[in-house]
Amino acid sequence: MNLHARISLGACYLFLATPVARSALEAAMSTHMLLQIPLLAAAGVLLARLLPVARQDALLTACGGALPLVVLALFASSYWMLPRALDAALGDPLTEAAKFISLPLLVGLPLALAWRQLTAIGRGFVWTNFISMLAVLGWLYIAAPVRVCNNYLVDEQGSTGWLMVKLALLLFAGWLGTLFVGGNVAPVAVPASSRDDARQANPA
Amino acid sequence: MANYTYEHTPDRGATAGVLAYLGTACAVLLLMMLVGLLMRLEQAQIIDLGANWFYELMTLHGAGMVGIAGIAGAAVMWHFLRQYVDLSPGIFLANLALFLVGVVMIIGSIVFGHFHAAWTFLYPMPSQSMGMWSQEAAALFMGGLLVIGVGFLLLHLDIARAIVARYGNFARALGWPQLFGHDDGNAPPPTVVASTMVTIVNIVGLVVGASILTMMLLNLYLPEFTIDAMLAKGMIYFFGHVFINATIYMAVIAVYEILPRYTQRPWKANKVFLASWSASTLMVMFIFPHHLLMDFAFPQWMLIMGHIIGYLNTVPILVVTGYGALMIVFRSGIRWDMASRLLFLSLFGWAAGAMPAFIDGTITVNYVMHNTLWVPGHFHTYLLLGMVAMVFGFIYYLGKPGQNAAEGWLDRAAFWGFSSGALGFTLSFLYAGKESVARRYAVHLPEWLPYDRVGSVFAALVVASSLLFVLRFFSRLGAAGRDYARAPLAQGAAA
Amino acid sequence: MKAGRAGLVAGGLVALLGFGVFWSATDGFTAFTAETARRAEILRSPRSLPAVALEDQDGRRFSLQDYRGRLLAVEFIYTRCTTICRSLGMAFRQVRERLPAQALGHEVALLSISFDAARDDPASLKAYGQAFGADGAHWRIARIHSPAEVAPLLAAFGVVVIPDGMGGFEHNAAIHLLGRDGKLTQISDIDQPVEFADRIASSL
Ligand code: HEM
Ligand SMILES: [Cu+2]
Numbered sequence: 001m002n003l004h005a006r007i008s009l010g011a012c013y014l015f016l017a018t019p020v021a022r023s024a025l026e027a028a029m030s031t032h033m034l035l036q037i038p039l040l041a042a043a044g045v046l047l048a049r050l051l052p053v054a055r056q057d058a059l060l061t062a063c064g065g066a067l068p069l070v071v072l073a074l075f076a077s078s079y080w081m082l083p084r085a086l087d088a089a090l091g092d093p094l095t096e097a098a099k100f101i102s103l104p105l106l107v108g109l110p111l112a113l114a115w116r117q118l119t120a121i122g123r124g125f126v127w128t129n130f131i132s133m134l135a136v137l138g139w140l141y142i143a144a145p146v147r148v149c150n151n152y153l154v155d156e157q158g159s160t161g162w163l164m165v166k167l168a169l170l171l172f173a174g175w176l177g178t179l180f181v182g183g184n185v186a187p188v189a190v191p192a193s194s195r196d197d198a199r200q201a202n203p204a
Numbered sequence: 205m206a207n208y209t210y211e212h213t214p215d216r217g218a219t220a221g222v223l224a225y226l227g228t229a230c231a232v233l234l235l236m237m238l239v240g241l242l243m244r245l246e247q248a249q250i251i252d253l254g255a256n257w258f259y260e261l262m263t264l265h266g267a268g269m270v271g272i273a274g275i276a277g278a279a280v281m282w283h284f285l286r287q288y289v290d291l292s293p294g295i296f297l298a299n300l301a302l303f304l305v306g307v308v309m310i311i312g313s314i315v316f317g318h319f320h321a322a323w324t325f326l327y328p329m330p331s332q333s334m335g336m337w338s339q340e341a342a343a344l345f346m347g348g349l350l351v352i353g354v355g356f357l358l359l360h361l362d363i364a365r366a367i368v369a370r371y372g373n374f375a376r377a378l379g380w381p382q383l384f385g386h387d388d389g390n391a392p393p394p395t396v397v398a399s400t401m402v403t404i405v406n407i408v409g410l411v412v413g414a415s416i417l418t419m420m421l422l423n424l425y426l427p428e429f430t431i432d433a434m435l436a437k438g439m440i441y442f443f444g445h446v447f448i449n450a451t452i453y454m455a456v457i458a459v460y461e462i463l464p465r466y467t468q469r470p471w472k473a474n475k476v477f478l479a480s481w482s483a484s485t486l487m488v489m490f491i492f493p494h495h496l497l498m499d500f501a502f503p504q505w506m507l508i509m510g511h512i513i514g515y516l517n518t519v520p521i522l523v524v525t526g527y528g529a530l531m532i533v534f535r536s537g538i539r540w541d542m543a544s545r546l547l548f549l550s551l552f553g554w555a556a557g558a559m560p561a562f563i564d565g566t567i568t569v570n571y572v573m574h575n576t577l578w579v580p581g582h583f584h585t586y587l588l589l590g591m592v593a594m595v596f597g598f599i600y601y602l603g604k605p606g607q608n609a610a611e612g613w614l615d616r617a618a619f620w621g622f623s624s625g626a627l628g629f630t631l632s633f634l635y636a637g638k639e640s641v642a643r644r645y646a647v648h649l650p651e652w653l654p655y656d657r658v659g660s661v662f663a664a665l666v667v668a669s670s671l672l673f674v675l676r677f678f679s680r681l682g683a684a685g686r687d688y689a690r691a692p693l694a695q696g697a698a699a
Numbered sequence: 700m701k702a703g704r705a706g707l708v709a710g711g712l713v714a715l716l717g718f719g720v721f722w723s724a725t726d727g728f729t730a731f732t733a734e735t736a737r738r739a740e741i742l743r744s745p746r747s748l749p750a751v752a753l754e755d756q757d758g759r760r761f762s763l764q765d766y767r768g769r770l771l772a773v774e775f776i777y778t779r780c781t782t783i784c785r786s787l788g789m790a791f792r793q794v795r796e797r798l799p800a801q802a803l804g805h806e807v808a809l810l811s812i813s814f815d816a817a818r819d820d821p822a823s824l825k826a827y828g829q830a831f832g833a834d835g836a837h838w839r840i841a842r843i844h845s846p847a848e849v850a851p852l853l854a855a856f857g858v859v860v861i862p863d864g865m866g867g868f869e870h871n872a873a874i875h876l877l878g879r880d881g882k883l884t885q886i887s888d889i890d891q892p893v894e895f896a897d898r899i900a901s902s903l
Contacts, residue, residue: 064709071710075717079724087733087859120365121295121358128357128407132415139419145428148732150859150871172411176404179364183372 006050013043017100026090029152030160034167037080037103044108059113066117069110070126076106081137083148083157090151131172138164210470213461215690218283218602221296223685225279226599228300229272230674232307233592236268237667244629244663248656256318264314267345268307270448271352273587275303276595277454278359281402283598284395284461289366295358302355309348317341343424350417357410360403367400374400378485379478391473394460401485402450409450413443452554452586453484455594456525459547462601463529465691466544467536471528480520522558526551537695542615543604546597549623550590557586557630581633588666589626596622596673603680604690615676618669625665632659734871737857738886745882751852752844753812756824756835760844763810764881770807770899771877774889775858775870777815778827783872783889787811788831790874790892795838797896799903806903809838814853814860815868816846856883 015021016039025036048056063069079085080099088095115123141161147154218226239261245251246258253261282296313319319341364374371377371392377400379391391397416439419431464471529551538544632655677684722728730736750762763771774791776784791809798807811833813819819842827833828840843849853860860870874895876885887895 065703065706067706068709068713071713071717075713075720079720082725083732084725084730084736091733091859120368121292121361124361124364125358128361128411132411132418135415136418136422139431140422140429143429143431145430146732146734147869147871150733151861153861153863153869172408176408179368179404180373180375183368183376185370185372185376 002050005046009043009046009050013040013104016040016043022096029086029149029156030163032086033081033160034163037077037099040100040103041077041108041111044104044106044110045112046108047104048109048112056113056116060117063110063113066114066122069114070118070122073107073111073114076102086152087150127171127175131168131175134171135165135168138162138168210464210468212468213287213465215465215601215688216287217686217688218279218684219286219293220685221293221300222279222283223681224297225275225282225300226595226602227678227681228304229276229279229595230599230677232268232272233276234667234671234674236265236272237663237670239265239268241660241663241667244656244660248653248660250657250660260314260318263319263345264311267310267314267349269587270444270451271303271307271310273451273591274352274356274447275300277451277591278356280458280595280598281363281395281399281454284457285363285366285399288393288396289363289370291366292362295362299355299359302358303352306348306350306352306355309344309351313341313344313348317344319345339424343421346417346421346424350414350421353410353414353417356406357414360406360410363399363403364407367396367403371396374404378482379473380482382473383475383478383482387475391478394471394473394477395457397473397478397481398453398457398460401481402453404485405446406450409443409446412439413447416440416443448583448587452591452594453521455550455591455598456521456554458594458598458601459525459529459551462543462547462597462691463532463538467532467538467694469532469536471532477524477528480524483520519558522555526555539692539694541600541604541692542611542619543597543601543690545619546593546600549619550593550597553589553593553626554586554591557582557584557590578634581630584626584633585630589623589630592670593622593626596670599673599677599684601690602684603677605680605683607689607692614672618672621665622669622673625662625669628662629659629666632656632662733857733859734873737871738873741857741883741886745878745880745884746855747882748855748877749848749851751848753841754821754844755839755841756821756828758821761841763877766808766810766877767881768879769805770879770902772807772809772895772899773856773875773877774811774872775814775853775856775860776811776827777813777868778819778823779815780867783870786889787872787874788827790889791833791838792831793892794874794896794899795832797893797900799900802900802903804837807899809833811838811840812852813840813842814849814858814870816843816849857886 016025016036022036024031026032051059060066060069080089080103085095085099089099090096118126138161141148141157141164143161144157148157242251242253243258243261243265246253278299282291285291317338317340367374367377375381377392377396379397382388382391392400416431416436420436423429423431460471529548533548635655725731726736726739730739748763750764753761753763755761763773772791772794774787776787778784788811791811795803795809811828813824813827821842824840824842825835828835828838833840843852856875858871860868863869872889874887874889874892875883876887876895876899878884885898887898
């Protein structure tokens with residue numbers, strides 16, 4: 001069906017796994033954490049979106065709904081934010097392989113599946129939590145009293161931390177911004193829960 | 205100009221959820237008022253609790269009052285907003301449940317853990333108790349705040365969802381098409397505009413608050429990870445300021461909804477109204493975080509600007525609301541009952557409370573007044589005489605037995621007791637502040653004691669009157685949940 | 700969030716599992732960085748080290764295995780370093796002063812190893828040693844004789860050296876202790892030389 005898209009996705013994924021792309025993205029802590037890892041997770045999101053809708057729904061039900069999937073993504077993504085995991089991925093090919101497999105399959109894919117079922121509140125909660133966690137993580141990297149990664153310069157953790165804080169601010173502004181645009185006015189003025197006596201919001 | 209006509213909206217009873225909110229808020233309010241009275245008596249040297257007890261009580265009073273102000277404000281907003289958008293009762297109750305969990309945690313941390321670093325938990329106080337409270341007590345307190353914050357975040361996300369579902373986006377819910385384009389009179393009702401503003405600023409405030417709470421909780425157990433003290437203070441104040449201001453913006457919805465019903469005149473969401481609410485939204489959202497988050501070494505001029513804008517921020521809405529209320533009531537033939545009186549009083553209290561804040565916000569005065577009783581003087585004026593009066597007005601409206609029900613002399617006496625007591629209580633703070641009496645637990649010279657004692661007497665009057673208000677409400681809970689007409693017709697209005 | 704009972708249970712299970720993974724991946728929430736992990740691991744299971752030809756400040760050849768039967772304190776440096784290696788030198792000096800004089804050389808010795816085999820010739824090793832008061836016998840300064848053997852030795856110790864972009868290096872710094880059996884048994888912080896020396900003294 002969307003064979004073309006699938007092949008492109010696979011090609012992009014394989015490209016990320018090439019030594020050239022890996023050494024380029026992993027050379028600096030910031031690109032490793034804030035580019036390579038998100039890209040791998042995004043590959044998982046795209047993978048989910050390329051599955052037939054019925055298949056996505058079946059997977060979603062099989063996993064018990066949105067909640068376990070969100071929790072899974074939360075834990076799996078936090079894991080790769082551990083300095084120790086970053087170092088391990090650089091030194092140990094097996095860990096690196098685990099990273100390349102788990103980020104798409106345990107972060108991007110479950111999140112994309114869960115997203116289908118999440119209500120606006122659930123989505124908002126995930127967003128706000130994520131933003132606040134990103135900012136706090138950034139502070140942890142800024143405030144760390146010791147060098148946290150043996151494979152990265154000590155200055156890098158500060159600048160990476162700042163990038164995370166800035167990214168959190170940007171995402172927050174962006175997310176709020178989306179609430180200000182688009183959308184349609186509901187055709188019926190009276191909400192379902194309201195009884196028929198409620199005032200029409202827009203007097204004709 | 206658009207044309208505005210009044211459309212009659214029937215009065216509706218409160219849902220069980222709203223009543224549970226109000227019941228919780230009233231009970232805690234009374235308790236915390238008693239705690240406040242104890243503090244005032246201590247300052248007057250009528251009783252002798254000692255510094256530790258004073259600060260424990262103050263922490264309890266501050267956290268408790270701010271919490272129930274949020275709960276009561278949310279009840280007012282939810283009750284009226286439900287007329288326009290489809291809100292989720294489940295989330296509403298979940299917030300109350302989380303709130304109660306948080307309250308238990310906070311009380312535990314203060315009563316059993318002797319935590320007393322004030323509700324503003326300024327960094328690095330919670331982690332540096334010098335043996336007076338344990339790490340666990342501090343963690344319990346901040347964890348309690350975090351739980352309460354999560355509840356409110358869920359509530360506001362639900363409100364955001366409902367508003368977006370009905371109006372498409374926040375811009376339309378704030379009436380921007382009418383504000384920036386032709387005012388066709390189809391702007392959303394004031395309740396929706398106010399709720400949108402509160403939801404936006406509280407979501408921002410709560411995310412910032414949750415972040416700093418998480419950071420401080422981590423710092424408690426990983427002290428090597430230090431926090432920039434200025435940043436921490438900025439974030440805490442941002443969150444605290446936004447949250448406490450938002451309680452008034454929520455409670456004022458009672459004024460927007462109830463006064464029109466009493467006067468059969470519409471509350472106009474005209475360009476000026478929309479502009480002032482949008483201006484406040486933007487001031488809180490962009491100017492505050494901008495100066496707090498981008499510049500960590502607060503330059504002096506930014507501090508000053510932030511301070512003034514912080515206060516200026518309340519002014520447009522206040523002026524628009526006060527003016528609007530006067531216009532609606534003026535020659536309307538409104539019948540004054542407990543609800544309408546309290547609501548009108550609340551606008552006076554709000555305005556009166558903003559004035560000293562404004563004075564304090566100007567820099568030269570700030571140096572002198574900053575740590576004096578002037579500060580609690582100003583915020584008690586707008587919280588007690590403003591915010592709390594709005595809530596009392598709302599519960600009288602809900603519990604009013606019938607459209608033309610008469611009032612007992614006791615209620616009327618309590619109204620005057622409350623207004624004069626609250627006025628006297630706050631004036632005693634303000635006057636003492638002018639005389640440079642230090643706030644909190646400090647040495648009070650003999651010549652200052654008269655203010656403290658007079659203040660205590662007025663405070664006792666407030667407590668007694670509030671007790672009557674609350675008892676009256678509890679005795680009318682059954683009626684408060686039913687749908688029937690409450691607002692009396694204005695004199696001369698066609699039936 | 701729309702989560703039925705099954706979803707809640709599954710979510711709880713995933714969270715439990717996640718905690719378990721985090722627990723084991725951080726050694727019970729104690730080791731978040733590769734450096735703390737390395738230290739914990741050595742304590743649990745001392746590690747054998749490769750026989751590598753070393754060359755000291757006087758051009759003498761020797762190997763780590765020559766120290767069998769004695770305790771040996773080891774640190775990794777490069778002599779041009781102006782930052783962390785100075786602290787290492789100071790720390791070693793404190794260790795030496797703290798150790799019982801009669802045991803020095805007989806039961807315990809100190810060894811600073813340069814990983815910059817290309818540039819650190821015996822002369823610069825000597826200068827480094829003199830700067831910190833190394834006697835060249837009980838406390839020797841050495842380099843790895845063959846550049847090809849640098850990487851295996853560093854890997855065995857768990858020391859990661861990365862260029863700092865200004866011609867120097869950044870490296871995880873610590874004081875290592877080799878047991879009488881020649882195995883790496885303990886890694887200690889450089890800001891705790893006194894405690895390190897006392898532990899040695901108590902096991903003499
Ligand atoms: C009978 C009513 C009340 C009395 C007698 C009372 C009394 C007091 C006293 C004596 C203080 C300490 C002031 C100082 O020296 O700094 C205080 C602080 C405070 N009060 Fe009240 N109060 C009352 C009502 C309220 C209400 C209705 C609110 C909010 C809705 C409130 C919120 C606060 C807050 C936030 C503080 C600051 C605590 C801190 O500094 O950390 N109070 N109150
Ligand atoms: Cu060095």
